[in-house]
Amino acid sequence: MAVVSVRKSQIAALLGVDWRGEDVAVERVCRIEDAGSGALVFATDEKALAEAVASRAALILSKTGADERILLVKEPRTAFALVYARWFDRRGMAGWDANACVDERSTIGPGCELGAYAHIGAGVLLGERCVIGPRVMILPGTTLGARVRVQAGAVLGSDGFGYVRTLSGYVGFPQIGTLVIEDDVEIGANTTIDRGALGETRIGRGTKIDNLVHIGHNCRIGEDVMIAAQVGIAGSTEVGDGAILAGQVGLAEKVVIGPGVIVGAQGGVPTGKKLSGPGAVFWGTPARPIRDYLKDLAALARIRRRD
Amino acid sequence: MAVVSVRKSQIAALLGVDWRGEDVAVERVCRIEDAGSGALVFATDEKALAEAVASRAALILSKTGADERILLVKEPRTAFALVYARWFDRRGMAGWDANACVDERSTIGPGCELGAYAHIGAGVLLGERCVIGPRVMILPGTTLGARVRVQAGAVLGSDGFGYVRTLSGYVGFPQIGTLVIEDDVEIGANTTIDRGALGETRIGRGTKIDNLVHIGHNCRIGEDVMIAAQVGIAGSTEVGDGAILAGQVGLAEKVVIGPGVIVGAQGGVPTGKKLSGPGAVFWGTPARPIRDYLKDLAALARIRRRD
């Protein structure tokens, strides 16, 4: 892999900060304990800063410090991520694997990377610079925007779980709708997202989804939503922009999660329930305001001590 | 894809209802808002009916209404699914993908569809008209009945999680049994079902299983059971006919869920526990009758208000 080389002055310009000393070259990003020559590191506290200064790192992102290798930034961790994203992120550079399976009736935007045995079904559209991992399945009816990243084993556009009960057993309701994944969405390994039954399932711009998540048919997930691992979202549920669903959260059918709402890990929201309030935090099953949840725990602890 | 064309009279005959007006042709099923000429739609309330009548739909399934495009049926949603299943469901028509991996020692029934890189292991039996999605793995020891549908990425016949503890660590208990999937079972994307350790795991006729479900070794799942996404069922557990397990339910080992029992989302049933009563609804962890569960929530809310 070609070595990337970036000057201190370029990094300072990206971050909008001053620099001094020698205009050294940075060739990689790493942890402080791995820092050799050419390394960029970041320090978030005094201890880390002392270690960074004692290391051979070429450049250090920190809130404080006088060493001339330090660039003073407000949020070192964020600055580190921005530098990485701008120059060092290698995802998307591998082109199409010879074993990618691309239906001739699909449309793939310029600059896409397709992993080994990635499966792009008939009629699928991919925007520019998508990164599709090995063994990802993108089934008919699915459209991806630009710069969507999907990790290994994910299934996009599966049939939803919808049946009607009859005297002779369950009969499948049609699952013939669409799935739209907007720009800059990222999707984890072995996650599954169903297409709409008749309408569409939609994942909004910038939303990030972890591994082993399930999103059912006709869901409408907003922009910049964070969905941690093993979250399950049943059919026809809406999640507003900027919401955060922690690990293993379960949302039943036709739930409405308002913009900016946070649901704590393993929380459960029953069918049809609405939670709202930007920054409001809900916890437990059934999910309730964290204040109430903590009171409930305290009450149980009090009763327990009394017994 | 060839266009299907079905007459109003044929649809009325399937549903066992009268029809009047012109014997129009229906060519597709869709939502009311997408209805153009040749479309079949259904309406479940007055508002939807008004929209359907105002649309260009060729035929409307509804409980009420006088428009001659309406077929009067008791359950419009069910009728719609029945028409779809009878004439419009295209699953199963694609034959064997050139890249399906079929062991020569397996037996595949007539009319099966095998997706790209579907993997059919040695000794596997598939009944007629199964639909096996891309990248599905059906491992040795597995038998499928007729019309079984398995979505992308599912793994059928994996080794169960069984170990014995010894002074030098865990040693695997033999996982050499079988997995039997009966007729008309449907299985979601990335779901995993283990074969028996020595005996068999069995999924009964007509049972429907959603995405990312885990079913352990030696489980015995009855007929027409509904298992929603991310349910986990540990080894040697039994689920009776017609039971319903909502999303993220967990059943521990050697649990017995009686016929027709309903376990609410995220409910947990501890090892060896038996739940019974057709139509009885259990909720929470440990799962208890919904009446008790609601009382517990009310008690907590009362204590909370008092504090």
Place this chain on the structure above:
Amino acid sequence: MAVVSVRKSQIAALLGVDWRGEDVAVERVCRIEDAGSGALVFATDEKALAEAVASRAALILSKTGADERILLVKEPRTAFALVYARWFDRRGMAGWDANACVDERSTIGPGCELGAYAHIGAGVLLGERCVIGPRVMILPGTTLGARVRVQAGAVLGSDGFGYVRTLSGYVGFPQIGTLVIEDDVEIGANTTIDRGALGETRIGRGTKIDNLVHIGHNCRIGEDVMIAAQVGIAGSTEVGDGAILAGQVGLAEKVVIGPGVIVGAQGGVPTGKKLSGPGAVFWGTPARPIRDYLKDLAALARIRRRD
């Protein structure tokens, strides 16, 4: 498949017990109800023993009994597993499938089995006698010790779920670390394990992981840990040697589970929490000592009865 034939005397020697009667040959292991000639079975109670003695089994592992086909052992189930592991376990004997995808820059130890479309990425190291199932993805940055077994569809070395929030949305934190899987680890179907962000994720020797488990970046899982199906472990969490996590347990970020700790099914451990005490059992969300958990349930039941 070649028939294995093992003498009663060899089995007795492995188990360190006496034998008498004829030195018969055992050719397979099975359940008592399937026992024909040449079969080895085990009995854990009087009823099973009576059935075993009445069967045509060649050899019976039991704690009691006078039949000369019986080998007297302290733990029949464990003895059965040890005999199976020593002579009858066929996993690992199939070599490389012609369709395995092995990057030329990877290193595969001697005696490994690679299933169809198993994917071994650039720079990956596999120790000797690993068994990699069909469609397993082992991504760059991953190292496996000896005798590691990975079931179908698992993804090892995926990118972790780490982002920083900026005014223009989430930006990915670098996910460029490593994943180390030590000797004798077993990993279930469709499980996902992320590599470290900058450092490493490590799974200790002898640990067993079930299906559909998620392990996040920078986790440190000890030796001989049992992790049941659908457990989710967020980033930077530590699990000590010999711990047991039952099904659907969730551990948030930076949790520390001490050696030998047991967390009951569906238990949840909040961010940064430490649980310790070998053999200590924790239950519920938030996970608390089982004694407290049972008291809480009893208190709720008491309040419920009073109402």
